[in-house]
Amino acid sequence: xxxxxxxxxxxxxxxxxxxxxxxxxxxxxxxxFQTAQEMNVQLKSFAVLWSDPNLxxxxxxxxxxxxxxxxxxxxxxxxxxxxxxxxxxxxxTLMEALLLAPLLxxxxxxxxxxxxxxIRIGLADTWIGVTLxxxxxxxxxxxKIFHHAYSQLGxxxxxxxxxxxxxxxxxxxxxxxxxxxxxxxxxxxxxIVISLSQYAITAIIGGGxxxxxxxxxxxxxxxxxxxIMAAFSVWFAAPPLLxxxxxxxxxxxLPYSQTPWRxxx
Amino acid sequence: xMKKLYSMLLFFCFALLxxxxxxxxxxxxQELKDRDWSTIVEEANGSEVRLYMWGGDEGINEYIDDWLxxxxxxxxxxxxxxxxxxxxxxxxxxxxxxxxxxxxxxIDIIWLNGExxxxxxxxxxxxxxxxxxxxxxxxxxxxxxxxxxxxxGTEVEGMEAPWGKVQxxxxxxxxxxxxxxxxxxxxxxxxxxxxxxxxxxxxxxxxGNAFLRHLLYAKAEKPSAIYAQPFDQKQVxxxxxxxxxxxQSIQSDLWRSGEHYPNRLEELDQLYGEGxxxxxxxxxxxxxxxxxEEGVFPETTESFVMEPGxxxxxxxxxxxxxxxxxAGALVAINDMLSPEAQLExxxxxxxxxxxxxxxxxxxxxxxxxxxxxxxxxxxxxxQELEETFLPEAEAEYVDWIEEEWMNELVQN
Numbered sequence: 217x218x219x220x221x222x223x224x225x226x227x228x229x230x231x232x233x234x235x236x237x238x239x240x241x242x243x244x245x246x247x248x249f250q251t252a253q254e255m256n257v258q259l260k261s262f263a264v265l266w267s268d269p270n271l272x273x274x275x276x277x278x279x280x281x282x283x284x285x286x287x288x289x290x291x292x293x294x295x296x297x298x299x300x301x302x303x304x305x306x307x308x309t310l311m312e313a314l315l316l317a318p319l320l321x322x323x324x325x326x327x328x329x330x331x332x333x334x335i336r337i338g339l340a341d342t343w344i345g346v347t348l349x350x351x352x353x354x355x356x357x358x359x360k361i362f363h364h365a366y367s368q369l370g371x372x373x374x375x376x377x378x379x380x381x382x383x384x385x386x387x388x389x390x391x392x393x394x395x396x397x398x399x400x401x402x403x404x405x406x407x408i409v410i411s412l413s414q415y416a417i418t419a420i421i422g423g424g425x426x427x428x429x430x431x432x433x434x435x436x437x438x439x440x441x442x443x444i445m446a447a448f449s450v451w452f453a454a455p456p457l458l459x460x461x462x463x464x465x466x467x468x469x470l471p472y473s474q475t476p477w478r479x480x481x
Numbered sequence: 482x483m484k485k486l487y488s489m490l491l492f493f494c495f496a497l498l499x500x501x502x503x504x505x506x507x508x509x510x511q512e513l514k515d516r517d518w519s520t521i522v523e524e525a526n527g528s529e530v531r532l533y534m535w536g537g538d539e540g541i542n543e544y545i546d547d548w549l550x551x552x553x554x555x556x557x558x559x560x561x562x563x564x565x566x567x568x569x570x571x572x573x574x575x576x577x578x579x580x581x582x583x584x585x586x587x588i589d590i591i592w593l594n595g596e597x598x599x600x601x602x603x604x605x606x607x608x609x610x611x612x613x614x615x616x617x618x619x620x621x622x623x624x625x626x627x628x629x630x631x632x633x634g635t636e637v638e639g640m641e642a643p644w645g646k647v648q649x650x651x652x653x654x655x656x657x658x659x660x661x662x663x664x665x666x667x668x669x670x671x672x673x674x675x676x677x678x679x680x681x682x683x684x685x686x687x688x689g690n691a692f693l694r695h696l697l698y699a700k701a702e703k704p705s706a707i708y709a710q711p712f713d714q715k716q717v718x719x720x721x722x723x724x725x726x727x728x729q730s731i732q733s734d735l736w737r738s739g740e741h742y743p744n745r746l747e748e749l750d751q752l753y754g755e756g757x758x759x760x761x762x763x764x765x766x767x768x769x770x771x772x773x774e775e776g777v778f779p780e781t782t783e784s785f786v787m788e789p790g791x792x793x794x795x796x797x798x799x800x801x802x803x804x805x806x807x808a809g810a811l812v813a814i815n816d817m818l819s820p821e822a823q824l825e826x827x828x829x830x831x832x833x834x835x836x837x838x839x840x841x842x843x844x845x846x847x848x849x850x851x852x853x854x855x856x857x858x859x860x861x862x863x864q865e866l867e868e869t870f871l872p873e874a875e876a877e878y879v880d881w882i883e884e885e886w887m888n889e890l891v892q893n
Contacts, residue, residue: 245776246754256776264539269546270565328577335581420574423587424533424564435537435565438747441777444539 242446261447270432271451278412278429279455281343285350285411286459289358289403292351294396297362302371312363319356326352327417334421341423349421350411357410358403365399390471397467404463408456429455510608510800510807518616522557524808529560531806532813534592536565540771544832548825549817557812564588568597575606575801586803589810594796595633596876598641601799608800608807610639615815618642622818623839627872628795634711634875641797642814643837645826647765648793648866649691650784652859657759664788665699665727672734678759680736680743680752684886688746691764693724693882694792694874700724704789704871712877725889732890754778764794766866767833770857782859790869795837820847829857835866 241247245256265271299305300312323330330349331340339345369392377387393400415430422428433448467473513521530553536542545563553559571591578586593601601607612618622629622643629643630636653661662668672679682689698704701720710716732739736758743749746763753761754777763769772778798817800810816822820843823836833856840848 258776260775267539268542270563328573331574331577332581335578335583340578340583341587416570419566419570420577423574424531424566425587427564431565432536435535435567438535438537438745441772441775442751443775 238446238449241442242450244443246442258443261441261443264444265447265451268432270427274427274429274432275451275455277343277427279458281347281350281426281428282408282411282455282459284347285354286404286407286463288347288351289354289407290400292355293358293362293403296359297364298366298392300359300363301366301369302374315359316356318352323349323353323414323417327420330417331420340421341425343422343426346418346422346426346428349417350414352417353414354407354410357406361399361403361406362396365396369395394470394472397470400463400467401460405456405460408459412452412455510611513807513811514614518614521614521808522812525806525812526558528806528809529562530589530809530813531562531564531587532590532592533564533566533571533588535567536563540832544826548831549822552822553813553816556816559809559812561813568593572597572601572606575601575803576604578803579604579606584803585805586801587805588801589804589806590813591799591801592644592796593641593799594794595873596879598632598637598797598799599635599876602635602640606802607640608802608804611800611811611814612637612639612642614811615642615818617815617818617820621820621838621842623842626837626839628793629837631872632795632797633873633879634708634877637797641799642818643795644798644817645834646793646795646837647834648786648870649695649762649764649791650766650786650861651760651762652753652769652778652782652784653760654753654756654779655781655783656779661760661783661785662787663785665696668787669727669731672731675759676734677736677738679731679734680739680749680758681762682746682749683742683744684883686743686745688749688762688764689742690879690882691792692762693728693886694878695787696724696727697721697878697882698792698871699787699789700727707878708872708874712875712881714881717878717881721885725885728886728890750777765834766791767829767835767856767860769859770829770833773857773859784859784861786861786865786869790871791866792871792873793866794873820851824850824854827851827854827856829855829860833857833860835863 240255242261243257243259245258247255296315300308300315330352334340334345334349339348373391373395374387377391382390412428413430414428415434418426418428419431422431424431429452433452436444436448439445516524532545534541534545542563542565545561550561550563553561568591571588572593575586575588591601612624618624624630628646632641651661658671662671668679681692684690684693694707697717697720698707700723701707707717707720735742736752743752746761749758749761750763750772752758754772756779766784769778769782769784773780773782798814800807800814804810818838820838823838824847826832826834827836836851840851843851
């Protein structure tokens with residue numbers, strides 16, 4: 217009990233209060249310390265934000281690309297994670313190391329090579345190209361997370377379903393997915409946040425034809441106006457939250473989920 | 482069942498991968514050379530022009546989106562699309578496209594100067610010489626003015642058209658300082674009397690480096706010994722020594738006793754806005770106006786320049802080698818150089834930036850319009866700016882200062 221209170225205090229101090237300050241700054245004029253100046257409420261920074269004609273295309277672009285990146289991450293992460301955790305085959309360690317390799321090399325170092333490749337296969341300046349390139353910094357994490365999740369789940373659990381005669385599909389839906397929920401949550405958040413903050417590779421591969429949120433947002437980091445930056449940051453936090461809620465909604469449709477409209481008895 | 486689903490999805494991915502391969506090539510700038518202007522305007526009619534530029538200033542963005550865009554639409558039936566992207570990324574993109582021999586790009590106009598221009602020119606990323614084709618350039622701009630024919634010491638050779646001009650100024654808070662320093666010696670005195678109240682951005686910052694170039698100009702025999710000379714390691718070291726001595730002597734009285742320098746100008750601006758330091762600086766003589774209006778800077782902010790003068794530079798518009806709509810780009814650039822567009826740009830509520838246009842070529846009423854623009858209280862008057870104007874030195878000086886500053890001030 218005592219620890220619980222401590223947890224809330226620390227969490228409140230470190231995570232909730234900065235967000236509160238950010239929200240406050242976004243709707244007030246820049247603060248000047250030690251001048252006894254009162255806080256002036258203003259909505260101009262949000263007006264600046266909304267007046268940017270690129271804002272909505274960029275936001276929608278980011279969400280759509282994020283959704284596809286997430287989908288591919290699930291497909292690749294779940295299959296690769298399962299294979300690495302449950303099957304033994306020759307060269308498994310090597311395979312695992314290779315799959316995690318992109319984490320060790322900065323994406324920017326290979327951006328030029330990737331761009332050349334994208335130009336050759338005709339995907340430069342398209343949103344498909346951007347989606348694919350966003351897989352580079354995200355997929356290794358997903359594989360790692362699902363690998364871990366499947367290791368925890370263990371082979372016996374799946375064998376049990378097989379012995380009871382469940383088809384592969386049923387086994388996946390009723391045994392694996394419900395037990396992977398936490399992993400799915402982590403992957404969702406991590407993937408969306410990483411995909412959303414890719415500026416350089418999006419700019420280069422998307423070539424300006426694909427406008428995402430950081431393309432509009434990042435140049436504003438050069439302004440000295442903290443109100444505008446705060447407003448942008450608040451806006452920036454919306455897509456991951458939206459996606460999280462969406463995935464949470466989808467998860468509640470899984471079998472054995474506790475949902476408000478189901479009896480918990 | 483699952484396997485089938487996966488293979489279908491994989492197939493779908495590859496189908497997407499192989500689809501939409503674009504072909505075709507763009508017109509050569511050379512072909513447009515032989516046509517007269519009205520044919521070029523006709524060709525641009527109904528086309529789309531994509532302008533790639535840094536997008537971090539809402540004043541500039543609004544000038545493009547709300548003023549220029551409707552104007553081009555109305556007069557030439559052209560759609561201007563502004564794409565926000567940093568110049569470094571634009572050049573990297575072009576560089577890779579060049580390597581892959583991609584002849585149809587996505588960029589029609591880029592906004593650049595200095596080192597970026599030098600890079601683009603050296604790597605042949607630009608379409609070529611075009612300014613002598615623009616009626617407005619020929620009519621209103623002085624093509625012998627060094628501010629237009631050279632860009633940080635690099636010969637322009639008509640490969641970029643002058644769009645704007647900025648000059649370096651210092652800002653101070655009138656409420657705290659009565660008489661701003663007039664020279665680097667006075668500044669040194671002031672810093673000594675007011676410890677912790679002055680600092681400058683680190684040398685790898687654009688503005689911080691410009692501050693140091695002013696000091697280098699001041700410590701050289703005369704400023705032209707730097708800007709009129711090609712970079713020479715030995716010669717510059719001579720002027721460099723008193724500069725490093727100066728910087729070391731003020732260091733302990735700087736903000737945070739000089740143990741930490743702001744990484745970027747924005748950090749210094751914030752310190753100034755919060756009242757931590759009493760001076761800031763920047764490469765645009767009118768930039769304080771919008772910051773005062775936004776409430777970032779105190780209302781008592783004013784500007785000053787010091788001996789031996791204030792460095793100014795011109796920024797330019799250019800066309801990449803693989804622009805798909807070069808005719809449209811020419812028409813748009815020509816219009817951005819027009820007196821009307823330059824006048825609008827000068828207004829403080831729009832952008833507030835001064836024009837590289839040659840005032841002698843303007844008609845009387847045009848001249849009056851330019852003169853009647855009130856640029857705001859924090860902006861020095863045009864005459865003082867012109868009298869103190871100093872041109873930029875070669876781009877090599879920038880790298881040299883950055884490197885030596887690290888050695889002399891950070892590592893000691």
